[in-house]
Amino acid sequence: MAFHEIRFPANLSFGSVGGPERRTEIVTLANGFEERNTPWQHSRRRYDAGVGLRSLNDVETLISFFEARAGQLHGFRWKDWSDYKSCAPLSTPAPDDQLVGIGDGVTRVFQLRKTYVSGLQNYVRPILKPVAGTVLVAIEGDQKIEGLEFSVDPATGEITFTLPPDLGTRITAGFEFDVPVRFDTDAIQTSVASFQAGDVPTVPVVEIRI
Incomplete structure (x- = not known):
């Protein structure tokens, strides 16, 4: 797996949904108290790249970017518009x-x-x-x-x-x-008819450790 020093088109990531996630392991004891621990020192961010698509030209741009990254194989840069400064x-x-x-x-x-x-x-x-x-x-x-x-x-x-x-x-x-990410799917499904009706594909993106 390689990392491509290229940013996902910022106009397509604008309006996307996503943010940090944590992993917490919780054990409930017999007395009702909890023990909580995490194996992660750092949070991991997830996004949906499909939400920012607004036209069929955007879909074509997404597919070109997806193919050039070979799906999940190669990482790339992502602009998180809610946290990039x-x-x-x-x-x-x-x-x-x-x-x-x-x-x-x-x-x-x-x-x-x-x-x-x-x-x-x-x-x-x-x-x-x-x-x-x-x-x-x-x-x-x-x-x-x-x-x-x-x-x-x-x-x-x-x-x-x-x-x-x-x-x-x-x-x-x-x-x-930027955030180092990869696609979290090896398949993108689109429909011209449904897209024109307001439906957009789900394109999950996940942060990677580098």
């Missing part, structure tokens, strides 16, 4: 949006990440597929120049600094990103 959906990414690491004077490579906070709890999500040209980086609030002071690998989400950040310095970043 380091900041709030209606804001513009800034270099101080997300804390991605603390300098130690030696390390030059840092993984992009996004932190979700609710109350006293938080979840740190690794960002593996940033959108090229959107990544802004700062050290202690001082914005750095891409290509001169740092580089970004859009295939892994790793930032590499020319010189290691000083000990104790805060490294922050702002960015847009």
